[in-house]
Amino acid sequence: MKNILKYLIVGFIFGIVLTKSEAVSWYRIYEMFQFQSFHMYGIISVAILTGVIGIQLIKRKNIKDNNGEAIVIADKEKGSTRYWIGGILFGLGWALVGSCPGPIFILIGAGFWTVLIVLFGALLGTYLYGVLKNKLPH
Amino acid sequence: MEMIFQTWSWYVSGLIIGVVMLSLIYFGKTFGMSSNLRSLCSIAGLGKKVSFFDFDWKAQRWNLVVVIGAMLGGFVAVHYMSAPSNVSINPLTIEKLAEMGIDAPNGKLMPQALFGLEILESPKTILILLVGGLLIGFGSRYAGGCTSGHAIAGLSNLQIPSLKAVVGFFIGGLMMAHFLLPIILRE
Numbered sequence: 001m002k003n004i005l006k007y008l009i010v011g012f013i014f015g016i017v018l019t020k021s022e023a024v025s026w027y028r029i030y031e032m033f034q035f036q037s038f039h040m041y042g043i044i045s046v047a048i049l050t051g052v053i054g055i056q057l058i059k060r061k062n063i064k065d066n067n068g069e070a071i072v073i074a075d076k077e078k079g080s081t082r083y084w085i086g087g088i089l090f091g092l093g094w095a096l097v098g099s100c101p102g103p104i105f106i107l108i109g110a111g112f113w114t115v116l117i118v119l120f121g122a123l124l125g126t127y128l129y130g131v132l133k134n135k136l137p138h
Numbered sequence: 139m140e141m142i143f144q145t146w147s148w149y150v151s152g153l154i155i156g157v158v159m160l161s162l163i164y165f166g167k168t169f170g171m172s173s174n175l176r177s178l179c180s181i182a183g184l185g186k187k188v189s190f191f192d193f194d195w196k197a198q199r200w201n202l203v204v205v206i207g208a209m210l211g212g213f214v215a216v217h218y219m220s221a222p223s224n225v226s227i228n229p230l231t232i233e234k235l236a237e238m239g240i241d242a243p244n245g246k247l248m249p250q251a252l253f254g255l256e257i258l259e260s261p262k263t264i265l266i267l268l269v270g271g272l273l274i275g276f277g278s279r280y281a282g283g284c285t286s287g288h289a290i291a292g293l294s295n296l297q298i299p300s301l302k303a304v305v306g307f308f309i310g311g312l313m314m315a316h317f318l319l320p321i322i323l324r325e
Binding site: 004006008012013015017023024025026027033038039040041044049058074075078080082084085086087088091094095097104109110113115119121122125128130131136 | 142145146147148149151152153154155156157158159160161162163164165166168171172174175176178179182184188189190191200201203204205206207208209210211212213214215216217219224225227228230231234235243247248249252253254255257258264266267268269270271272273274275276277278279280281282283284285286288289290291292293294295296297298299300302303304305306307308309310311312313314315316318319322
């Protein structure tokens with residue numbers, strides 16, 4: 001129970017901060033891609049900066065996880081094609097509907113019911129990738 | 139108290155998002171929202187047909203709990219922590235949107251023209267949302283992650299593949315926002 005609770009709390013904070021920073025807003029994503037505001041760039045940069053410092057501390061001080069085990073952060077697979085093509089396709093969708101997977105769930109929770117259509121599309125896209133995976137260049 | 143109702147600043151928000159990502163690492167997990175889409179496909183029983191979905195999704199249950207928490211957070215933030223001053227975007231952006239027939243925010247998170255319930259009578263808008271979702275789902279799995287997994291978690295760990303993916307996100311996003319969206323919305 002305690003185990004579940006900590007993930008629920010982390011998710012809850014994530015949902016609130018993404019909504020209150022308006023990173024879930026279609027308008028903010030459009031404004032970001034028009035370079036008409038620093039807001040989204042600021043959020044992403046500070047999140048990464050915080051992450052870089054935290055991860056460097058974890059690595060250099062050999063900080064253990066909450067079960068006392070060594071923290072191992074897996075490297076991403078090497079490669080290029082999948083990152084470029086997959087990335088561009090993702091970006092096209094991101095700017096079209098103004099949300100990425102986190103915000104899709106957050107917006108549905110907030111009661112924006114039409115976002116369920118986006119979720120259905122995203123599940124369909126995930127399924128399609130699963131079907132085509134072995135035929136795609138990676 | 140007033141502050142929590144206003145739009146949260148980018149530095150506070152960015153810091154909290156970074157801490158969310160680090161907490162999941164501290165719990166021995168990783169930060170990545172799009173993986174949940176794969177889990178949901180597996181729960182739907184698609185693993186019987188497609189081997190990509192034949193994995194132990196129960197090991198990913200913690201991530202689904204994060205999602206449920208995030209949905210609750212979205213609910214609380216929208217219903218109990220909002221103010222009419224929210225989503226005050228650049229007036230130039232509002233002008234540009236008006237040209238494409240998109241309503242100004244006036245405190246709303248989402249444009250009515252694309253996400254209001256009345257779009258259910260517009261096959262074109264339904265198709266826009268469906269195709270957008272499709273690109274997000276397909277693209278994030280192809281690239282092995284989305285904004286959380288690559289842009290935040292991957293770049294924080296100085297991963298070159300994540301940098302490629304994030305540059306890809308922006309190439310696609312800029313193409314859509316500058317060239318395709320005006321055509322799609324005006325047609």
